[in-house]
Amino acid sequence: AIHSNHAKQLKSKEKRPGNRTSKADCEPDGSFVFEAHEAWKDFHNSLRHFYEVGELCDVTLKVRLPLLPVEFLTGTVAKEEMIKGNLSCRDLMDEARNYHLHLSNKVVLDFEYTVRTIPRKHTAGVLFCVGGRGGSGDPFRSIECYSITKNSWFFGPEMNSRRRHVGVISVGGKVYAVGGHDGNEHLGNMEMFDPLTNKWMMKASMNTKRRGIALAALGGPIYAIGGLDDNSCFNDVERYDIESDSWSAVAPMNTPRGGVGSVALGVRNYVYAVGGNDGVASLSSVERFNPHLNKWTEVSEMGQRRAGNGVSKLNGCLYVVGGFDDNSPLSSVERFDPRMHRWEYVSELTTPRGGVGVATVMGRVYAVGGHNGNIYLNTVEAFEPRMNRWELVGSVSHCRAGAGVAVCSSHVSQIRDVGQGSSNVANCM
Incomplete structure (x- = not known):
């Protein structure tokens, strides 16, 4: 349902005069992907074991957490119980925090850029x-x-x-x-x-x-x-x-x-x-x-x-x-x-x-x-x-x-x- 609403917004946007939407514009941003993922997880409680055995981290890898706003990271993602309870996902959160520290000119030892720190629209x-x-x-x-x-x-x-x-x-x-x-x-x-x-x-x-x-x-x-x-x-x-x-x-x-x-x-x-x-x-x-x-x-x-x-x-x-x-x-x-x-x-x-x-x-x-x-x-x-x-x-x-x-x-x-x-x-x- 969330993705359907997003698609409707894009379709409406394309109809406005003088508005051109590229393929890159049609890609949902990170917060949208994360929230859609959360909604899907809530709807399918029967898949809870699927997430608890570590597959959650595989799905979270698709979300570029470092590129999310700090407020969303700390206020929403970091408070998600399944994120907090999964060591691999917590590593991804640490990567996101280190990225924002790096951007603020703090020295972060062993920091490296990864695919998750590069915007999907960087090819535009x-x-x-x-x-x-x-x-x-x-x-x-x-x-x-x-x-x-x-x-x-x-x-x-x-x-x-x-x-x-x-x-x-x-x-x-x-x-x-x-x-x-x-x-x-x-x-x-x-x-x-x-x-x-x-x-x-x-x-x-x-x-x-x-x-x-x-x-x-x-x-x-x-x-x-x-x-x-x-x-x-x-x-x-x-x-x-x-x-x-x-x-x-x-x-x-x-x-x-x-x-x-x-x-x-x-x-x-x-x-x-x-x-x-x-x-x-x-x-x-x-x-x-x-x-x-x-x-x-x-x-x-x-x-x-x-x-x-x-x-x-x-x-x-x-x-x-x-x-x-x-x-x-x-x-x-x-x-x-x-x-x-x-x-x-x-x-x-x-x-x-x-x-x-x-x-x-x-x-x-x-x-x-x-x-x-x-x-x-x-x-x-x-x-x-x-x-x-x-x-x-x-x-x-x-x-x-x-x-x-x-x-x-x-x-x-x-x-x-x-x-x-x-x-x-x-x-x-």
């Missing part, structure tokens, strides 16, 4: 590769979108402006492209792609025109960090308010950073600025922004200097991928755990990548394009953290570096495939 989302440039020198306005199921890329609607070294991020199911260079001048303007309309729309411009910026989002506002023009590197940081379509300045970084990487990370939601170039040399330093104090603070340095690096997050850690030192593109990859305040190297890329675009989807970190010191790349590789291994996946159509890469929470079927892309995009080789 489309990987966007936006702009950049290839061997022709002219920036692209084209975008390519990755279909995980087909392991292939297709062209989406083009931007209004050509953009290389552009900042790209996805917030609220939309993709934002900010700043960059169009081949003639530096840009301060921003445009937004809405999968529901399949169009790019111009939005408010930043106060400072620049390329090589990084974007991060904290619960809504978008932060545009660092960057450079032909004369200097910037420590400027601007915040974009989506509702009012306006930019405002916040505290500048301690260090100018062009070609910087950035991501929001942690329960307290700091914005991290990683590496970059200060106008003299590539940087190994890292700093983070506390929005409540409007202040940047230095944190532990990376093991290697790098600019034009890609940054993303996975399993509560920050990954910095590739980039350039002062001499050449890098294949090294480092991971920062904010709970331990420590950097460590993980497996290297299959090829050096400077100016690489990086994002996380389906529990893997993707590195798209870049330059290996000789040519622009169209290859893409993905990092599997459990295997500590990079493997090549479907390549983008155009070799490109300085592209922005982000994951949009839309469904791949929403985005119109425009075929072979614009005829004015030259072969980058």
Whole structure:
């Protein structure tokens, strides 16, 4: 009966205009599954022996307890007599508690991510590769979108402006492209792609025109960090308010950073600025922004200097991928755990990548394009953290570096495939 009511709600939801429901949306959440399980158990008292002999734990394994709200875990699940009376189920409760402690930046010895700590909807989302440039020198306005199921890329609607070294991020199911260079001048303007309309729309411009910026989002506002023009590197940081379509300045970084990487990370939601170039040399330093104090603070340095690096997050850690030192593109990859305040190297890329675009989807970190010191790349590789291994996946159509890469929470079927892309995009080789 509970499942029937849930299905009716979904069916009603699908009938509302403009509402598209993906397969992932139809999956009940953890609290629903647990409550349905409890209702079934109460109805079938004759199966009590079935639960008491340990099968209850097998059923509970299907519920991702760590992803339930703490209030539901402590107020409902933990008070269930059969959970309390089964040692295996109590182990699952301990796993859930440790997960929430881990998220709150507490050090939990021997904590490991499992299938129960990964949302079922973690496969939802489309990987966007936006702009950049290839061997022709002219920036692209084209975008390519990755279909995980087909392991292939297709062209989406083009931007209004050509953009290389552009900042790209996805917030609220939309993709934002900010700043960059169009081949003639530096840009301060921003445009937004809405999968529901399949169009790019111009939005408010930043106060400072620049390329090589990084974007991060904290619960809504978008932060545009660092960057450079032909004369200097910037420590400027601007915040974009989506509702009012306006930019405002916040505290500048301690260090100018062009070609910087950035991501929001942690329960307290700091914005991290990683590496970059200060106008003299590539940087190994890292700093983070506390929005409540409007202040940047230095944190532990990376093991290697790098600019034009890609940054993303996975399993509560920050990954910095590739980039350039002062001499050449890098294949090294480092991971920062904010709970331990420590950097460590993980497996290297299959090829050096400077100016690489990086994002996380389906529990893997993707590195798209870049330059290996000789040519622009169209290859893409993905990092599997459990295997500590990079493997090549479907390549983008155009070799490109300085592209922005982000994951949009839309469904791949929403985005119109425009075929072979614009005829004015030259072969980058």
